[in-house]
Amino acid sequence: MAEFPQLKALYQAFIGSTLQRYTLYPTGAGALGTVGVQAVSDGAAATQVWSAYVQIVAAAVITDPCWLVGMIFSTPITDAPLNCDYAIASGGAGAEVDLVEVPLVGYAPTAVGQGIVPICWLPFPIKILGSPRMAVRIRKLSAASATGSTLKIICMTGLGT
Amino acid sequence: MGEFQNLKSLFMAKVGSTTTRYWVYPRGAGGTAAAPTALGTVGIQCISDGAVATQVWAPYIQIEAAARIPSPCWLVGYYTHNALLDAPFNGDLSIAIGAAAAEVDILVVPLNGWVASAVGEGVTPWNWLPFPIRIDGSPRVAARVRKFTAANAAGVTLKIIVCTGLGTG
Numbered sequence: 129m130a131e132f133p134q135l136k137a138l139y140q141a142f143i144g145s146t147l148q149r150y151t152l153y154p155t156g157a158g159a160l161g162t163v164g165v166q167a168v169s170d171g172a173a174a175t176q177v178w179s180a181y182v183q184i185v186a187a188a189v190i191t192d193p194c195w196l197v198g199m200i201f202s203t204p205i206t207d208a209p210l211n212c213d214y215a216i217a218s219g220g221a222g223a224e225v226d227l228v229e230v231p232l233v234g235y236a237p238t239a240v241g242q243g244i245v246p247i248c249w250l251p252f253p254i255k256i257l258g259s260p261r262m263a264v265r266i267r268k269l270s271a272a273s274a275t276g277s278t279l280k281i282i283c284m285t286g287l288g289t
Numbered sequence: 290m291g292e293f294q295n296l297k298s299l300f301m302a303k304v305g306s307t308t309t310r311y312w313v314y315p316r317g318a319g320g321t322a323a324a325p326t327a328l329g330t331v332g333i334q335c336i337s338d339g340a341v342a343t344q345v346w347a348p349y350i351q352i353e354a355a356a357r358i359p360s361p362c363w364l365v366g367y368y369t370h371n372a373l374l375d376a377p378f379n380g381d382l383s384i385a386i387g388a389a390a391a392e393v394d395i396l397v398v399p400l401n402g403w404v405a406s407a408v409g410e411g412v413t414p415w416n417w418l419p420f421p422i423r424i425d426g427s428p429r430v431a432a433r434v435r436k437f438t439a440a441n442a443a444g445v446t447l448k449i450i451v452c453t454g455l456g457t458g
Contacts, residue, residue, distance in 0.1 A: 129300070129305070131293050131296060131297075134296055134297060134300035134305075135296055135300075137300060137304050137305070138296075138299060138300055138303060138304060141303055141304050142303075176317055176328050176329040176330060176331075177327075177328065177329075178327055195304075201412060202412065204412065209371075209405060209411065211331060211370075212329075213313050213329045213448075226310070227310060227311070228310070228311040229311050229312050229313045229450075230311065230313065230368075230415065230450065231313050231332070231368040231415075231448045231450070232412070232413070233368075233370040233371065233405075233412075233413040234411055234412035234413060235405070235406075235411040235412075245412045246412060246414035246415070248415050249417065250311070250417075251365050251366070251417045251418070251419075251421070252302055252303065252306070252309050252365070252421075252452060252455060253303070253304070253309075254306065254307065254309050254310075255304070255305060255306055255307045256307065257307060267327075267328075267329040268329075269331050277412075287304055288304040288305075
């Protein structure tokens with residue numbers, strides 16, 4: 129992209145765009161939502177070792193191009209607290225490439241307080257081309273268990289347009 | 290870097306990059322700066338040494354040794370959890386680069402937190418920096434705290450988040 133279109137895209141991204149959109153994945157059919165994916169260990173991986181990937185969405189589901197801009201990890205399970213790192217990846221099964229590692233510590237939900245779960249907004253979006261399959265994996269402090277949390281990812285379309 | 294390259298890098302960082310990556314440190318044993326190990330850690334215990342007085346910096350605690358973080362990389366965020374001892378922990382956090390006894394603070398931020406308890410959906414928030422700090426040469430990285438209370442071993446568990454490929458294609 130030439131110099132002026134790059135400058136214009138930056139301007140559009142931060143100030144001028146009426147076309148930028150935020151979209152959640154995974155989604156249900158049509159306009160339906162989902163609870164998210166169970167981003168959990170496979171129960172076999174040892175402490176601090178990556179577990180197997182869990183698919184977020186199959187190939188040809190996310191928009192092309194789109195930008196990974198955030199995610200939410202809710203309802204930690206099993207451990208007290210869940211203490212881990214997550215990796216969000218793109219690519220076919222067996223050929224995933226990690227795009228983002230983030231740490232996560234959290235307790236299982238209880239009906240006390242106004243515990244709104246924070247969204248993990250990435251300061252720098254990652255452009256994703258070709259609508260690849262998206263997946264997630266976890267490495268955790270505790271010994272083997274099916275611990276983890278529920279995950280949704282947030283993608284943008286039209287960034288800089 | 291020329292004017293056009295500056296603009297191009299800014300564009301790539303915020304809009305155009307498919308190669309920006311996020312990494313968590315400290316990592317487990319093994320690996321190199323160029324090929325980090327896949328192993329994780331619980332983080333470092335970023336605590337006072339139990340000897341310093343109130344509001345005085347404690348000694349640095351190493352996050353990663355030299356030649357461990359990628360070069361170049363950008364400090365884009367950090368993650369603190371499991372505050373301990375004080376109720377609440379009330380202090381400041383510094384993240385620094387440089388060899389032992391030659392550290393240079395690159396980030397000083399306030400830090401407050403309660404000891405963790407199993408109440409509510411306590412997902413710990415990430416602290417993303419509005420402006421990243423580029424770090425060249427894979428230096429040693431360390432942290433220290435200064436705190437409101439008198440001498441004790443109060444502090445938090447800490448991980449840092451760095452990006453690679455920022456501003457590239």
